[in-house]
Amino acid sequence: MNLFAKVPRMKSITQNSTPSKILSGKVVTLLFYEPSSRTFASFAAAVKRLGGQTLEIIDPTNFSSVSKGESFEDTINTFEAYSDMIILRHPQKGASENASLQAMVPIINAGDGIGEHPTQALLDLYTIYEQYGRLENLTGVLTGDILNGRTIHSLIRGLSLFKNNTLYLLSPRELKLSDADRKEFIKRNISIIEIHKESDIPQNADFWYWTRVQKERFITNQEYEKVKNKFILSRDLVDKYAGKDTIFMHPLPRVGEIMPEVDLDPRAYYLRNQIRNGMYVRMALLALVLGGIK
Numbered sequence: 001m002n003l004f005a006k007v008p009r010m011k012s013i014t015q016n017s018t019p020s021k022i023l024s025g026k027v028v029t030l031l032f033y034e035p036s037s038r039t040f041a042s043f044a045a046a047v048k049r050l051g052g053q054t055l056e057i058i059d060p061t062n063f064s065s066v067s068k069g070e071s072f073e074d075t076i077n078t079f080e081a082y083s084d085m086i087i088l089r090h091p092q093k094g095a096s097e098n099a100s101l102q103a104m105v106p107i108i109n110a111g112d113g114i115g116e117h118p119t120q121a122l123l124d125l126y127t128i129y130e131q132y133g134r135l136e137n138l139t140g141v142l143t144g145d146i147l148n149g150r151t152i153h154s155l156i157r158g159l160s161l162f163k164n165n166t167l168y169l170l171s172p173r174e175l176k177l178s179d180a181d182r183k184e185f186i187k188r189n190i191s192i193i194e195i196h197k198e199s200d201i202p203q204n205a206d207f208w209y210w211t212r213v214q215k216e217r218f219i220t221n222q223e224y225e226k227v228k229n230k231f232i233l234s235r236d237l238v239d240k241y242a243g244k245d246t247i248f249m250h251p252l253p254r255v256g257e258i259m260p261e262v263d264l265d266p267r268a269y270y271l272r273n274q275i276r277n278g279m280y281v282r283m284a285l286l287a288l289v290l291g292g293i294k
Contacts, residue, residue, distance in 0.1 A: 003284050004126055006293065010283035014049055022291040023052030029083040031057045031075070032110070033090045038252055038278055039110050039120070043087050046283040050291060055083055073102050080105045085290050088112075106289050114148045120251055121154035123281040127274045128207055131247055136162040141201055143231050144211030144257065146171040146194075147178060151251040152211060160188035168193045168202060172230050175213065198231060204243030208233070210250045210270075212257050233258040238265065249274050 013020050028047045032040055040058070047054050057079070060066045066075055072095070079086055080103045088096050089110040096109035111117045129135055138159070142152050146169045159165045169177055173196055177185075185192050195201070210233050233248065242248075250258060250270035262268050287293045 003122065003281070003288060004129060006284035006287060007126060007277070007280045010046075010049075010280045010287070013283070014280065019051070020049060021051045022287050022293060023047060023050040026052040026085070026290055027055060027083040028052055028085045028087060028286070028290070029055040029057065029079040030087045030110075031060065031079060031089070033060060033088075033095075034111065035059075036089055036110070038275060039089065039117075042279040042282055043108075043110065046279050046286055049279070049283055050286060052286075052290075055079065072098070076102045085286075108285070108289075111150060113150070114153075115150055116154045116157075117150040117251075118154050119282055119285065120151045120278075121158040122285065123274065123278045124151070124155050124209070124249060124251070125158045126281050127249060127269060127277050128247070130273065130277070131245075131269075132206060134162075135159065135165075137164045138162075138207070139166045139168075139202060139205045140207045140209060141168045141170060141205050142209045142211070143170040143233075145175045145213045147175040149211050152209070153181065155209065156185055156190065156192075157188070160185060160190040163189075166191040166193065168195055168200070168205070170195050170198070170201065170231060172196065172213075198237060198241075201237075201241040203241055205241075205246055206243075207247045207249055208242065210248065210254075210258055212253065212255050229256045231257065233262055235259065235261045238262060238267075242267065247273075 030040060030043055044054050044056060057064060060075065076086065076099045083105065085106045085108065086099065086103060087108045087110050088099055091113045093113040093115035095112045096107055100107040109116060109118050125135060146152055156167060167190065169192060176194055182192065246267055248262065248268045248270060252270060263271060
């Protein structure tokens with residue numbers, strides 16, 4: 001909660017265009033092996049809002065010495081020599097952990113394949129906390145690619161740190177939670193209820209967390225087409241099952257699973273509160289890890 005306590009200060013710095021020297025003299029490498037819009041841009045903006053500078057390496061497999069056969073370890077060692085921190089996105093699960101064992105500078109995991117996306121979970125948790133003032137005694141609906149969704153996996157782990165949370169996981173049967181993950185989450189004392197049809201969505205949940213079915217995680221397009229957009233967040237679905245205080249969230253990008261008609265609903269946080277909180281929370285994290293604030 002120390003992190004969350006710093007977020008209002010970061011929000012004030014941004015909204016008031018206040019010059020900050022929290023990261024003055026610091027250089028942060030953004031090393032992104034996978035495409036990204038919000039995570040990349042929010043981290044880059046966060047560093048600069050705090051007075052730091054960035055080295056921005058996008059698609060190193062094709063546009064760096066990686067294309068010449070340089071090893072992952074050598075790439076990490078190279079950029080740690082130039083910077084005070086590396087923010088890494090990589091398609092391989094566990095890549096950030098491996099990098100942290102290799103490097104002497106801090107490594108932030110900006111998404112590793114089907115593994116985890118911890119900073120997304122932090123901003124998601126903050127968005128829920130900002131709305132309700134608590135992270136316990138919540139009921140949530142998580143929808144989409146439950147099997148491969150790293151944002152979902154990280155959010156469940158985050159919510160499992162707090163008491164009496166119940167999560168309904170709505171997905172095609174082909175994309176339900178893996179047995180290993182289900183067993184792990186049950187050990188964490190969080191209530192998991194798997195559902196496969198919209199009529200099982202509980203009334204008046206505190207939040208809905210919609211996600212896309214990730215085409216890049218499928219071997220064939222035929223398999224993807226079979227399950228994409230099976231569950232679509234529409235005005236009709238909102239009217240049937242959402243409560244007056246239910247908030248709608250999405251890590252983005254969306255590719256058809258939320259109808260544009262929902263965007264104007266004041267409960268639709270994905271293009272407003274949630275996306276803005278991404279930068280504020282990442283600013284707070286950078287300030288704590290690299291800026292030395294307490």
